[in-house]
Amino acid sequence: MDILNFLFHLFMFFPVIYTLQNSCQSSWCSENNILIRFPFRLEVEGDQGNPYCGYPGFELSCTNDSRTILTLPYSGVFYVRDIDYLRQYIQVYDPHRCLLNRLLSLNLSGSPFVTGFLTNFTLLSCSSPNIGSQFIPVDCLSNSTHFVSVFPSLSFTNSLPQSCYVIGNLSVPVDSSYQDFFLNNQVSEDFELTWSKPNCRYCELQDGLCGFKSRNSDQVRCFSNHQTNHQTGHSDDDLLISRIIILCVGGTALLFAIGTGCLARYSRRRTISDEPAITITRMGVGLDESTIESFGKIVLGESRRLPGVEHNDGTCCCPICLSEYNSKDIIRCIPECRHCFHAHCIDEWLRMNTTCPICRNSASPHFQ
Structure with a gap:
């Protein structure tokens, strides 16, 4: 009967595995959009989903027009441009197309993200535009009377035009070797955030899938990548066939164990019920x-x-x-x-x- 109990619980565990795999499948805000999988998790309005499927602080959501959103606790909403799971960075941008304004008050406290590189820039406000080629205008911060420009702090000199003054300095998450690209693209709308925990780089190199070891653990492990999605190209039919085979084998083993257990139990009952009758007949009823x-x-x-x-x-x-x-x-x-x-x-x-x-x-x- 111990074998029967073992097979029964093993068979009952298969639907649990099936459910977990389904509930933690990759998701998108729209077809052919950014792939969302562990450590990220998609939250749908009115449904918090399964917290087991994502690492704390990696929650994403969708806009009505199917854009992917990252919400930082102290810096608000950013749109997601891309996620690189191997390099472990997420590329975001300001929905209002004024990144420098957002960077002035950027606060990553309470989130698992950090900036990979920081380069210092200086913001300058002038009363007239076109004060010099080294100054890059920032249209979203300018108006008809104040024209805001930005330039690398290393290029700062004390000899500024009389109509200009320094608004402030800010650290932009961009490698100094890319600062020219950042400036020449009218102060790029995107910047990158990276994370160190959980560290799934090795798993990604093995073409695996990161995930929690168990529901009650905060440690992660690498699983074989049997998940079906458009990015990996795995077949739904292959996964379905594998599950059917597992269920059929488990079901057959369970039925065989039930039959064997019932037969053994019936034989034991007959032995127990017959033996006292013989004893009574031969020893308790007749003469010795x-x-x-x-x-x-x-x-x-x-x-x-x-x-x-x-x-x-x-x-x-x-x-x-x-x-x-x-x-x-x-x-x-x-x-x-x-x-x-x-x-x-x-x-x-x-x-x-x-x-x-x-x-x-x-x-x-x-x-x-």
């Missing part, structure tokens, strides 16, 4: 062998006449087997009633009964 052997035996002579007045009526056959007595037959008589029988017939009778088969009086001297 020593009492039976105490009853005298004789060998019939040629006249085949039985002893005692009870048989003077010319009885010629055994009342038990109904066979005629023959000379030299061994006869046993019950002392209490003096009825006689073939010895082997009455011995078998008395092993199962305590009364005479003719008069039904007790054959045991202990009950007289």
